[in-house]
Amino acid sequence: MTESLDISxxxxxxxxxxxxxxxxxxxxxxxxxxxxxxxxxxxxxxxxLPSLLREGDLLVFNNTRVIKARLRGHKESGGQVExxxxxxLDPTRALVHLRSSKSPREGxxxxxxxxxxxxxxxxxxxxxxxxxxxxxxxxLLDRYGDVPxxxxxxxxxxxxxxxxxxxxxxEKPGAVAAPTAGLHFDQAMLDRLKTLGIRETFVTLHVGAGxxxxxxxxxISEHVMHSERYVVPEEVLTQxxxxxxRGGRVVAVGTTxxxxxEAAASEGDGVHTTEGDTRLFITPGYRFKNVDALITNxxxxxxxxxxxxxxxxxxxxxxxxxxxxxxxxxxFFSYGDAMFIEAAQHSTAS
Numbered sequence: 001m002t003e004s005l006d007i008s009x010x011x012x013x014x015x016x017x018x019x020x021x022x023x024x025x026x027x028x029x030x031x032x033x034x035x036x037x038x039x040x041x042x043x044x045x046x047x048x049l050p051s052l053l054r055e056g057d058l059l060v061f062n063n064t065r066v067i068k069a070r071l072r073g074h075k076e077s078g079g080q081v082e083x084x085x086x087x088x089l090d091p092t093r094a095l096v097h098l099r100s101s102k103s104p105r106e107g108x109x110x111x112x113x114x115x116x117x118x119x120x121x122x123x124x125x126x127x128x129x130x131x132x133x134x135x136x137x138x139x140l141l142d143r144y145g146d147v148p149x150x151x152x153x154x155x156x157x158x159x160x161x162x163x164x165x166x167x168x169x170x171e172k173p174g175a176v177a178a179p180t181a182g183l184h185f186d187q188a189m190l191d192r193l194k195t196l197g198i199r200e201t202f203v204t205l206h207v208g209a210g211x212x213x214x215x216x217x218x219x220i221s222e223h224v225m226h227s228e229r230y231v232v233p234e235e236v237l238t239q240x241x242x243x244x245x246r247g248g249r250v251v252a253v254g255t256t257x258x259x260x261x262e263a264a265a266s267e268g269d270g271v272h273t274t275e276g277d278t279r280l281f282i283t284p285g286y287r288f289k290n291v292d293a294l295i296t297n298x299x300x301x302x303x304x305x306x307x308x309x310x311x312x313x314x315x316x317x318x319x320x321x322x323x324x325x326x327x328x329x330x331x332f333f334s335y336g337d338a339m340f341i342e343a344a345q346h347s348t349a350s
């Protein structure tokens with residue numbers, strides 16, 4: 001089906017004022033749009049989530065932690081640069097996005113954060129640059145870096161962003177964008193779900209800046225999906241099998257959890273710990289193997305994430321849901337409201 005899909009089929013009009021610039025006062029204070037397996041819509045609040053879950057369901061969270069990945073400075077020769085760490089290779093090396101008037105050559109040096117950090121350019125891998133830092137990178141970022149807010153959030157990072165652009169269960173540092181569906185959960189909600197017999201487990205996918213990249217081709221089949229690192233422990237695959245055997249549902253919290261679980265199903269053997277890089281591109285027609293429902297935020301027009309939710313629920317139900325959300329003045333994107341999407345019956349593998 002991907003061969004026949006066109007980017008125009010995943011477009012919608014979004015008034016700019018509906019793009020949330022700040023988080024809700026409380027994590028669980030957002031609205032929640034429920035789209036069921038038959039395509040019906042209900043307007044709820046995130047505090048209603050327990051009523052949509054059943055005893056024995058399994059929630060799968062992404063426990064990646066956002067790093068303060070943005071650094072600014074200048075080349076040794078004088079030109080201004082901005083560095084966004086994309087992937088940490090080892091304690092002192094990383095692949096980065098680098099903005100400058102002229103791309104630096106291998107062997108040149110960058111002076112970052114008021115000359116506090118001197119960084120060597122080791123080379124280039126496609127659109128990314130490999131840099132060597134003079135000390136453990138995570139320590140440098142924690143001290144000097146800025147929270148890498150998405151490009152549609154217009155204010156400079158604040159102390160509020162340092163705490164709220166991070167899930168309460170974040171554990172594994174490495175993401176440059178938050179798994180935003182998880183931002184709605186506070187500890188009280190997690191505790192309440194446990195008392196109701198709803199299980200939880202964790203995968204790790206370090207969200208890259210590619211999540212914000214637009215699809216630049218008309219034919220979806222020609223798009224080259226960005227790569228992201230994921231880990232799905234063996235125990236998670238066991239929990240999925242046990243949940244399904246009991247008649248429970250696997251509910252992914254965020255599209256990054258979906259990509260991890262489906263990459264494990266597609267690329268792993270289902271026995272050992274599954275980890276690696278995935279370029280899995282989920283579009284309408286895809287048969288989901290490990291996911292029955294999804295908690296997610298609203299996604300950008302013409303984005304790969306909008307294609308993913310369209311694969312899960314169906315293109316027409318998602319079009320109606322987004323039109324309803326715009327008309328009902330839902331808040332969109334990272335700091336916005338949430339959806340609970342049940343897989344259309346045709347979208348899951350039997």
